[in-house]
Amino acid sequence: MTHLPYILASYGLATVIALTLSIGAALRLKKARMRLAVLERPSDRTTGATSSL
Protein backbone atom coordinates (compact mmCIF):
# COMPACT_ATOMS: atom_id res chain seq x y z
CA MET A 1 0.00 0.00 0.00
CA THR A 2 1.62 3.20 -1.17
CA HIS A 3 -0.85 5.62 0.33
CA LEU A 4 -1.43 3.80 3.61
CA PRO A 5 -1.24 6.87 5.93
CA TYR A 6 -3.97 8.69 3.95
CA ILE A 7 -6.20 5.59 3.94
CA LEU A 8 -5.69 4.94 7.66
CA ALA A 9 -6.31 8.59 8.49
CA SER A 10 -9.61 8.51 6.53
CA TYR A 11 -10.88 5.34 8.19
CA GLY A 12 -9.62 6.49 11.61
CA LEU A 13 -11.40 9.82 11.27
CA ALA A 14 -14.63 8.09 10.24
CA THR A 15 -14.37 5.75 13.24
CA VAL A 16 -13.72 8.59 15.70
CA ILE A 17 -16.64 10.69 14.38
CA ALA A 18 -19.03 7.69 14.30
CA LEU A 19 -18.07 6.63 17.84
CA THR A 20 -18.29 10.16 19.23
CA LEU A 21 -21.75 10.77 17.74
CA SER A 22 -23.21 7.38 18.60
CA ILE A 23 -21.84 7.15 22.15
CA GLY A 24 -22.86 10.78 22.78
CA ALA A 25 -26.41 10.09 21.55
CA ALA A 26 -26.68 6.85 23.58
CA LEU A 27 -25.47 8.51 26.81
CA ARG A 28 -27.77 11.50 26.32
CA LEU A 29 -30.72 9.21 25.71
CA LYS A 30 -29.90 7.10 28.77
CA LYS A 31 -29.52 10.17 30.99
CA ALA A 32 -32.81 11.70 29.74
CA ARG A 33 -34.65 8.40 30.24
CA MET A 34 -33.35 8.05 33.80
CA ARG A 35 -34.17 11.65 34.75
CA LEU A 36 -37.65 11.35 33.30
CA ALA A 37 -38.23 8.11 35.20
CA VAL A 38 -37.15 9.76 38.46
CA LEU A 39 -39.36 12.82 37.87
CA GLU A 40 -42.44 10.87 36.91
CA ARG A 41 -42.23 8.27 39.69
CA PRO A 42 -43.23 10.44 42.73
CA SER A 43 -46.11 12.17 40.92
CA ASP A 44 -47.53 8.81 39.84
CA ARG A 45 -47.36 7.57 43.41
CA THR A 46 -49.00 10.60 45.01
CA THR A 47 -51.74 11.37 42.47
CA GLY A 48 -52.18 8.11 40.65
CA ALA A 49 -52.00 10.08 37.39
CA THR A 50 -50.58 8.46 34.28
CA SER A 51 -47.88 10.13 32.27
CA SER A 52 -49.04 12.29 29.38
CA LEU A 53 -45.96 11.13 27.44
Added chain:
Amino acid sequence: MSATPTLVARAGTFFHRYANPGRFLKLGARLQPWLTWPALLLTLVGLGWGLFFSPADWQQGDSVRIMYVHVPAAMLASAGYAGLAVCAVLSLVWRHPLADLAAVEIGPVGACITALCLATGSLWGKPMWGTWWVWDARLTSVLVLFFLYLGHIALIRAFDDPQRGYKAAAILALAGAVDLPVIKFSVQWWNTLHQPDSITLTGAPTMSSSMLWPLALSTLGFSLGFAAIVLARTRAAVMESRIRSLLSSPRRRAGNASGDAA
Protein backbone atom coordinates in the same frame (compact mmCIF):
# COMPACT_ATOMS: atom_id res chain seq x y z
CA MET B 1 -59.02 26.66 -6.05
CA SER B 2 -60.21 24.58 -3.08
CA ALA B 3 -57.98 21.60 -3.92
CA THR B 4 -54.76 23.16 -2.64
CA PRO B 5 -55.93 24.04 0.90
CA THR B 6 -57.51 20.59 1.24
CA LEU B 7 -54.26 18.92 0.21
CA VAL B 8 -52.28 21.11 2.62
CA ALA B 9 -54.77 20.39 5.40
CA ARG B 10 -54.66 16.63 4.72
CA ALA B 11 -50.87 16.65 4.72
CA GLY B 12 -50.95 18.65 7.96
CA THR B 13 -53.25 16.08 9.57
CA PHE B 14 -50.92 13.27 8.46
CA PHE B 15 -47.80 14.95 9.83
CA HIS B 16 -49.47 16.00 13.08
CA ARG B 17 -50.36 12.40 13.80
CA TYR B 18 -46.68 12.03 14.76
CA ALA B 19 -46.49 15.37 16.59
CA ASN B 20 -47.71 13.67 19.75
CA PRO B 21 -44.52 13.13 21.83
CA GLY B 22 -45.81 9.89 23.37
CA ARG B 23 -46.62 8.39 19.98
CA PHE B 24 -43.25 9.54 18.61
CA LEU B 25 -41.33 8.08 21.57
CA LYS B 26 -43.12 4.74 21.24
CA LEU B 27 -42.51 4.60 17.49
CA GLY B 28 -38.90 5.76 17.95
CA ALA B 29 -38.16 3.13 20.60
CA ARG B 30 -39.54 0.43 18.31
CA LEU B 31 -37.61 1.75 15.28
CA GLN B 32 -34.26 2.36 17.04
CA PRO B 33 -32.85 -1.22 17.04
CA TRP B 34 -33.98 -1.74 13.44
CA LEU B 35 -31.81 1.21 12.42
CA THR B 36 -28.86 0.80 14.81
CA TRP B 37 -27.92 -2.87 14.36
CA PRO B 38 -28.23 -3.05 10.54
CA ALA B 39 -26.27 0.23 10.37
CA LEU B 40 -23.43 -1.24 12.44
CA LEU B 41 -23.39 -4.51 10.50
CA LEU B 42 -23.59 -2.95 7.01
CA THR B 43 -20.96 -0.31 7.80
CA LEU B 44 -18.52 -2.89 9.19
CA VAL B 45 -19.05 -5.27 6.24
CA GLY B 46 -18.90 -2.44 3.66
CA LEU B 47 -15.78 -0.79 5.08
CA GLY B 48 -14.06 -4.13 5.79
CA TRP B 49 -14.76 -5.31 2.24
CA GLY B 50 -13.59 -1.99 0.80
CA LEU B 51 -10.43 -1.87 2.90
CA PHE B 52 -9.26 -5.49 2.63
CA PHE B 53 -10.97 -7.32 -0.24
CA SER B 54 -11.96 -4.88 -3.00
CA PRO B 55 -9.41 -4.43 -5.80
CA ALA B 56 -7.10 -1.43 -6.09
CA ASP B 57 -7.80 1.00 -8.93
CA TRP B 58 -5.56 0.70 -12.00
CA GLN B 59 -4.84 4.46 -11.91
CA GLN B 60 -5.28 5.48 -8.27
CA GLY B 61 -3.93 2.34 -6.63
CA ASP B 62 -4.96 1.68 -3.03
CA SER B 63 -5.96 5.26 -2.32
CA VAL B 64 -9.28 4.49 -4.05
CA ARG B 65 -10.23 2.76 -0.76
CA ILE B 66 -10.85 6.24 0.70
CA MET B 67 -13.91 6.26 -1.60
CA TYR B 68 -15.77 3.86 0.74
CA VAL B 69 -15.75 6.55 3.45
CA HIS B 70 -15.75 9.70 1.32
CA VAL B 71 -18.67 8.94 -1.03
CA PRO B 72 -21.18 7.90 1.70
CA ALA B 73 -20.16 10.96 3.73
CA ALA B 74 -20.65 13.22 0.69
CA MET B 75 -24.08 11.74 -0.09
CA LEU B 76 -25.19 12.06 3.53
CA ALA B 77 -23.94 15.63 3.82
CA SER B 78 -26.38 16.64 1.08
CA ALA B 79 -29.14 14.26 2.22
CA GLY B 80 -28.86 15.56 5.80
CA TYR B 81 -29.28 19.14 4.61
CA ALA B 82 -32.27 18.06 2.49
CA GLY B 83 -33.67 16.62 5.74
CA LEU B 84 -33.16 20.01 7.41
CA ALA B 85 -35.04 21.68 4.53
CA VAL B 86 -37.93 19.20 4.91
CA CYS B 87 -38.04 19.96 8.65
CA ALA B 88 -38.07 23.66 7.78
CA VAL B 89 -41.11 23.21 5.53
CA LEU B 90 -42.89 21.15 8.20
CA SER B 91 -42.10 23.81 10.79
CA LEU B 92 -42.98 26.89 8.72
CA VAL B 93 -46.09 25.52 6.96
CA TRP B 94 -47.60 23.19 9.57
CA ARG B 95 -45.85 24.38 12.75
CA HIS B 96 -44.91 20.79 13.50
CA PRO B 97 -43.23 20.81 16.98
CA LEU B 98 -41.10 17.70 16.36
CA ALA B 99 -39.76 19.16 13.11
CA ASP B 100 -38.04 21.92 15.08
CA LEU B 101 -36.56 19.44 17.56
CA ALA B 102 -35.39 17.19 14.70
CA ALA B 103 -33.81 20.19 12.93
CA VAL B 104 -31.84 21.04 16.11
CA GLU B 105 -30.51 17.46 16.19
CA ILE B 106 -29.81 17.02 12.45
CA GLY B 107 -27.59 20.13 12.32
CA PRO B 108 -24.58 18.92 14.39
CA VAL B 109 -24.69 15.41 12.90
CA GLY B 110 -24.84 16.85 9.38
CA ALA B 111 -21.97 19.24 10.15
CA CYS B 112 -19.81 16.34 11.41
CA ILE B 113 -20.52 14.23 8.33
CA THR B 114 -19.78 17.21 6.03
CA ALA B 115 -16.51 17.79 7.90
CA LEU B 116 -15.70 14.09 7.37
CA CYS B 117 -16.47 14.45 3.66
CA LEU B 118 -14.17 17.49 3.36
CA ALA B 119 -11.37 15.89 5.40
CA THR B 120 -11.43 12.57 3.53
CA GLY B 121 -11.63 14.50 0.26
CA SER B 122 -8.43 16.32 1.23
CA LEU B 123 -6.81 13.03 2.27
CA TRP B 124 -7.74 11.57 -1.13
CA GLY B 125 -6.75 14.73 -3.01
CA LYS B 126 -3.22 14.98 -1.61
CA PRO B 127 -1.88 11.71 -3.12
CA MET B 128 -3.99 12.03 -6.32
CA TRP B 129 -3.88 15.73 -7.16
CA GLY B 130 -0.75 16.64 -5.20
CA THR B 131 -2.64 19.18 -3.08
CA TRP B 132 -4.89 19.16 -0.01
CA TRP B 133 -7.30 21.73 -1.40
CA VAL B 134 -8.28 23.53 -4.60
CA TRP B 135 -10.98 26.18 -4.99
CA ASP B 136 -12.83 23.85 -7.31
CA ALA B 137 -16.64 24.19 -7.80
CA ARG B 138 -17.46 20.87 -6.08
CA LEU B 139 -15.11 21.39 -3.12
CA THR B 140 -16.15 25.02 -2.64
CA SER B 141 -19.89 24.24 -2.79
CA VAL B 142 -19.44 21.49 -0.15
CA LEU B 143 -17.47 23.95 2.02
CA VAL B 144 -20.42 26.37 1.67
CA LEU B 145 -22.70 23.52 2.82
CA PHE B 146 -20.51 23.04 5.90
CA PHE B 147 -20.80 26.76 6.70
CA LEU B 148 -24.58 26.55 6.18
CA TYR B 149 -24.72 23.76 8.76
CA LEU B 150 -22.63 25.83 11.19
CA GLY B 151 -24.86 28.86 10.55
CA HIS B 152 -27.95 26.77 11.25
CA ILE B 153 -26.48 25.43 14.52
CA ALA B 154 -25.55 28.96 15.64
CA LEU B 155 -28.82 30.60 14.55
CA ILE B 156 -31.14 28.06 16.18
CA ARG B 157 -29.50 28.76 19.56
CA ALA B 158 -29.05 32.51 19.10
CA PHE B 159 -32.41 33.71 20.50
CA ASP B 160 -33.76 33.75 24.04
CA ASP B 161 -37.13 32.71 22.64
CA PRO B 162 -36.57 29.25 21.08
CA GLN B 163 -39.50 29.73 18.66
CA ARG B 164 -37.74 32.70 17.03
CA GLY B 165 -34.56 30.63 16.71
CA TYR B 166 -36.49 27.76 15.11
CA LYS B 167 -38.12 30.12 12.62
CA ALA B 168 -34.89 31.91 11.66
CA ALA B 169 -33.03 28.61 11.28
CA ALA B 170 -35.86 27.15 9.18
CA ILE B 171 -35.65 30.11 6.80
CA LEU B 172 -31.85 29.65 6.57
CA ALA B 173 -32.31 25.90 5.92
CA LEU B 174 -34.72 26.61 3.07
CA ALA B 175 -32.55 29.33 1.53
CA GLY B 176 -29.44 27.17 1.86
CA ALA B 177 -31.11 24.31 0.00
CA VAL B 178 -30.16 26.18 -3.19
CA ASP B 179 -26.63 24.85 -2.58
CA LEU B 180 -27.75 21.22 -3.02
CA PRO B 181 -28.27 21.27 -6.82
CA VAL B 182 -25.11 23.36 -7.12
CA ILE B 183 -23.16 20.58 -5.35
CA LYS B 184 -24.82 17.87 -7.44
CA PHE B 185 -24.32 19.49 -10.83
CA SER B 186 -21.08 21.39 -10.14
CA VAL B 187 -19.02 18.70 -11.91
CA GLN B 188 -21.20 19.08 -15.02
CA TRP B 189 -21.68 22.86 -15.03
CA TRP B 190 -18.03 23.76 -14.50
CA ASN B 191 -14.72 22.31 -15.58
CA THR B 192 -13.56 20.93 -12.24
CA LEU B 193 -10.62 18.94 -10.92
CA HIS B 194 -13.09 16.71 -9.07
CA GLN B 195 -14.08 13.66 -11.10
CA PRO B 196 -17.64 13.42 -12.51
CA ASP B 197 -20.27 11.19 -10.85
CA SER B 198 -19.55 7.45 -11.24
CA ILE B 199 -23.11 6.52 -10.21
CA THR B 200 -26.14 8.27 -11.73
CA LEU B 201 -29.86 7.56 -11.63
CA THR B 202 -30.16 7.40 -15.42
CA GLY B 203 -27.03 5.55 -16.55
CA ALA B 204 -25.17 2.38 -15.66
CA PRO B 205 -22.42 2.81 -13.03
CA THR B 206 -18.97 3.37 -14.46
CA MET B 207 -17.21 1.26 -11.84
CA SER B 208 -16.65 -2.45 -11.40
CA SER B 209 -19.19 -4.40 -9.35
CA SER B 210 -16.33 -5.51 -7.07
CA MET B 211 -16.09 -1.87 -5.98
CA LEU B 212 -19.77 -1.03 -6.32
CA TRP B 213 -20.98 -3.63 -3.80
CA PRO B 214 -18.82 -2.52 -0.85
CA LEU B 215 -19.64 1.09 -1.73
CA ALA B 216 -23.38 0.31 -1.73
CA LEU B 217 -23.13 -1.51 1.61
CA SER B 218 -21.14 1.24 3.31
CA THR B 219 -23.48 3.92 1.89
CA LEU B 220 -26.52 2.04 3.21
CA GLY B 221 -24.78 1.47 6.56
CA PHE B 222 -23.79 5.14 6.90
CA SER B 223 -27.34 6.22 5.97
CA LEU B 224 -28.96 3.96 8.55
CA GLY B 225 -26.36 5.07 11.11
CA PHE B 226 -27.14 8.74 10.40
CA ALA B 227 -30.86 8.03 10.82
CA ALA B 228 -30.23 6.05 14.02
CA ILE B 229 -28.14 8.84 15.59
CA VAL B 230 -30.64 11.56 14.62
CA LEU B 231 -33.52 9.44 15.95
CA ALA B 232 -31.72 8.78 19.26
CA ARG B 233 -30.89 12.49 19.65
CA THR B 234 -34.45 13.54 18.78
CA ARG B 235 -35.89 11.03 21.28
CA ALA B 236 -33.53 12.45 23.93
CA ALA B 237 -34.59 16.00 22.99
CA VAL B 238 -38.28 15.10 23.37
CA MET B 239 -37.58 13.55 26.79
CA GLU B 240 -35.53 16.61 27.85
CA SER B 241 -38.39 18.87 26.79
CA ARG B 242 -40.75 16.78 28.92
CA ILE B 243 -38.30 17.02 31.86
CA ARG B 244 -38.17 20.82 31.52
CA SER B 245 -41.96 21.07 31.45
CA LEU B 246 -42.25 18.78 34.49
CA LEU B 247 -39.68 20.80 36.44
CA SER B 248 -41.42 24.08 35.65
CA SER B 249 -44.95 22.80 36.29
CA PRO B 250 -46.82 24.78 39.01
CA ARG B 251 -47.70 21.59 40.93
CA ARG B 252 -44.04 20.57 41.22
CA ARG B 253 -42.99 24.10 42.18
CA ALA B 254 -45.73 24.19 44.81
CA GLY B 255 -44.54 20.81 46.07
CA ASN B 256 -40.99 22.10 46.31
CA ALA B 257 -42.12 25.26 48.12
CA SER B 258 -44.13 23.28 50.70
CA GLY B 259 -41.17 20.96 51.15
CA ASP B 260 -38.90 23.96 51.77
CA ALA B 261 -41.37 25.48 54.25
CA ALA B 262 -41.60 22.23 56.18
